[in-house]
Amino acid sequence: MTAGAVSTxxxxxxxxxxxxxxxxxxxxxxxxxxxxxxxxxxxLFGVLTLSSLVVVVATGCILAxxxxxxxxxxxxxxxxxxxxxxxxxxxxxxxxIHLWGKFxxxxxxxxxxxxxxxxxxxxxxxxxxxxxGYLSQAxxxxxxxxxxxxxxxxxxxxxxxxxxxNPAQMxxxxxxxxxxxxxxxxxxxxxxxxxxxxxxxxEAEEPQS
Amino acid sequence: xxxxxxxxxxxxxxxPDSHAFPTKPYDLVKEFVIxxxxxxxxxxxxxxxxxxxxxxxxSLQVWAIKAPNDVVATAVxxxxxxxxxxxxxxxxxxxxxxQTIGPLNLQNLAGVRTPVNSAEDLVVRPLATxxxxxxxxxxxxxxxxxxxxxxxxWASAYAxxxxxxxxxxxxxxxxxxxxxxxxxxxxxLTLALSGGLEQILSPTGFYSGNETRALLLLSDGAYLEDxxxxxxxGGDQWxxxxxxxxxxxxxxxxxYTLWYQVPPFSTSDNADAEVWALMMVLTAGLALxxxxxxxxxxPRLIPIHRLIWRNYYADxxxxxxxxxxxxx
Numbered sequence: 001m002t003a004g005a006v007s008t009x010x011x012x013x014x015x016x017x018x019x020x021x022x023x024x025x026x027x028x029x030x031x032x033x034x035x036x037x038x039x040x041x042x043x044l045f046g047v048l049t050l051s052s053l054v055v056v057v058a059t060g061c062i063l064a065x066x067x068x069x070x071x072x073x074x075x076x077x078x079x080x081x082x083x084x085x086x087x088x089x090x091x092x093x094x095x096x097i098h099l100w101g102k103f104x105x106x107x108x109x110x111x112x113x114x115x116x117x118x119x120x121x122x123x124x125x126x127x128x129x130x131x132x133g134y135l136s137q138a139x140x141x142x143x144x145x146x147x148x149x150x151x152x153x154x155x156x157x158x159x160x161x162x163x164x165x166n167p168a169q170m171x172x173x174x175x176x177x178x179x180x181x182x183x184x185x186x187x188x189x190x191x192x193x194x195x196x197x198x199x200x201x202x203e204a205e206e207p208q209s
Numbered sequence: 210x211x212x213x214x215x216x217x218x219x220x221x222x223x224x225p226d227s228h229a230f231p232t233k234p235y236d237l238v239k240e241f242v243i244x245x246x247x248x249x250x251x252x253x254x255x256x257x258x259x260x261x262x263x264x265x266x267x268s269l270q271v272w273a274i275k276a277p278n279d280v281v282a283t284a285v286x287x288x289x290x291x292x293x294x295x296x297x298x299x300x301x302x303x304x305x306x307x308q309t310i311g312p313l314n315l316q317n318l319a320g321v322r323t324p325v326n327s328a329e330d331l332v333v334r335p336l337a338t339x340x341x342x343x344x345x346x347x348x349x350x351x352x353x354x355x356x357x358x359x360x361x362x363w364a365s366a367y368a369x370x371x372x373x374x375x376x377x378x379x380x381x382x383x384x385x386x387x388x389x390x391x392x393x394x395x396x397x398l399t400l401a402l403s404g405g406l407e408q409i410l411s412p413t414g415f416y417s418g419n420e421t422r423a424l425l426l427l428s429d430g431a432y433l434e435d436x437x438x439x440x441x442x443g444g445d446q447w448x449x450x451x452x453x454x455x456x457x458x459x460x461x462x463x464x465y466t467l468w469y470q471v472p473p474f475s476t477s478d479n480a481d482a483e484v485w486a487l488m489m490v491l492t493a494g495l496a497l498x499x500x501x502x503x504x505x506x507x508p509r510l511i512p513i514h515r516l517i518w519r520n521y522y523a524d525x526x527x528x529x530x531x532x533x534x535x536x537x
Binding site: 025028030031032033034035036037038039040042044047048050051052054055059071072078079081082083084085086087089090092096101103104105106108109110112113116117120121124127130131134137138139140141142143144145146147148149151152154155156157158159160161163165166167168169196197198199200201202203204205206207 | 222223224225227230231232234235236238240241244247249251252253255259260263264265267299300308310315318320321322417419420421424427428436437442444448449452453456459460462479482485492495496499500505507508511514517518520521522
């Protein structure tokens with residue numbers, strides 16, 4: 001191929017690069033300014049949710065390094081498990097407040113419906129991840145929760161593929177599949193938030209430049 | 210800030226572009242770092258103050274020590290086909306109808322994917338692994354040679370007699386036509402007491418990790434539920450969202466748990482399937498709020514947003530052109 005015969009048709013890599021570059025408006029991926037109406041404590045619960053997710057994942061990784069039975073036989077392990085438990089409780093509490101806040105702000109307005117949907121899916125994914133964590137405890141609580149939960153899941157056919165009485169299967173869902181799905185949902189959610197910006201107040205009027 | 214009338218589309222107000230509004234400095238990274246520190250400290254404080262619950266799992270050996278009569282009654286129930294797992298239906302066996310949502314039976318549709326024959330897998334095969342017990346060997350031979358009807362007649366008669374005996378004590382059961390069942394029940398208790406039953410119940414032997422059979426057996430008995438109810442973990446005690454001890458558990462399951470406490474679900478034979486169906490509908494409703502007329506208007510009608518954006522609304526009333534920060 002000669003220099004003059006270079007094709008102008010973009011290849012897959014160029015198309016992907018262009019698509020990524022257009023996901024968020026220039027300067028809005030990590031802006032150092034926000035609209036003046038972003039002035040309420042309710043906005044903190046989004047970042048608090050994200051922060052607690054970081055603590056949840058970090059403490060979960062420490063538990064994973066030492067193995068699933070470590071926390072039953074080690075005082076240090078028990079403490080790390082306590083960190084994991086309480087960070088999950090905080091994570092869920094912050095997320096529920098964040099969700100309620102966004103509901104009362106009608107935060108789906110202005111082409112933000114997908115942002116709302118990904119947030120709800122992340123909430124559901126979090127419930128599933130926490131649930132499989134409870135099933136992976138290898139203690140009385142896990143025994144009781146699994147034997148009770150099987151009936152609901154079996155009744156709608158899910159139990160045939162998702163066996164809550166199999167702790168090995170539940171542990172892998174807890175540490176690989178569900179966190180992976182949750183991570184993707186959270187990433188998409190954040191990209192959408194940055195793409196559209198923070199939703200303006202209800203009945204706000206577009207300012208003249 | 211000056212304002213022009215907001216455009217409307219088919220009578221609905223169009224939300225303006227957020228990037229068109231005046232801005233102010235906002236340090237997202239600093240906010241995240243401070244938030245992370247606060248959450249980390251809060252987590253450490255809660256972990257130090259409250260630790261976490263870890264009540265030991267009930268092994269089949271502990272079950273046999275604490276409630277030997279329940280172990281025998283459960284084993285006999287498995288042989289008689291009267292336990293929960295024996296008549297469960299899919300995914301364990303085809304002995305139950307499965308729950309329905311109206312005409313829809315998703316439980317049967319999914320099929321038997323974790324096959325468990327309660328009598329054979331939970332009792333007879335484990336007993337067959339016992340060596341050096343001539344009486345048990347003879348009992349198993351008699352059991353195996355009998356017809357299904359005869360097996361059921363023996364096991365049912367003995368289960369009935371056990372239920373009438375004081376405390377379900379096998380030693381106080383009057384003599385009757387129970388065939389080899391009393392010997393099998395007694396040997397099963399001995400096997401459980403030895404501590405090896407979990408391993409024998411494993412479908413793949415060493416490194417199983419799959420406790421389906423052991424948990425089905427344990428939950429077929431009364432002991433596990435008795436222990437759970439003593440800690441307010443029963444299904445009718447909001448147990449799904451509770452935790453052992455005084456810990457918060459999974460409070461986010463409150464709505465799912467609620468339906469089990471109220472009619473018609475609390476009295477329905479299909480409660481599990483019906484509650485799941487209802488929760489799926491409600492969940493879809495939550496996700497689709499943006500396109501559901503009426504629901505999506507609630508935030509506009511109940512002016513909590515006036516509190517959230519009170520500064521904006523106050524400034525909008527009082528501000529004049531050029532008052533705001535520089536637009537970016």
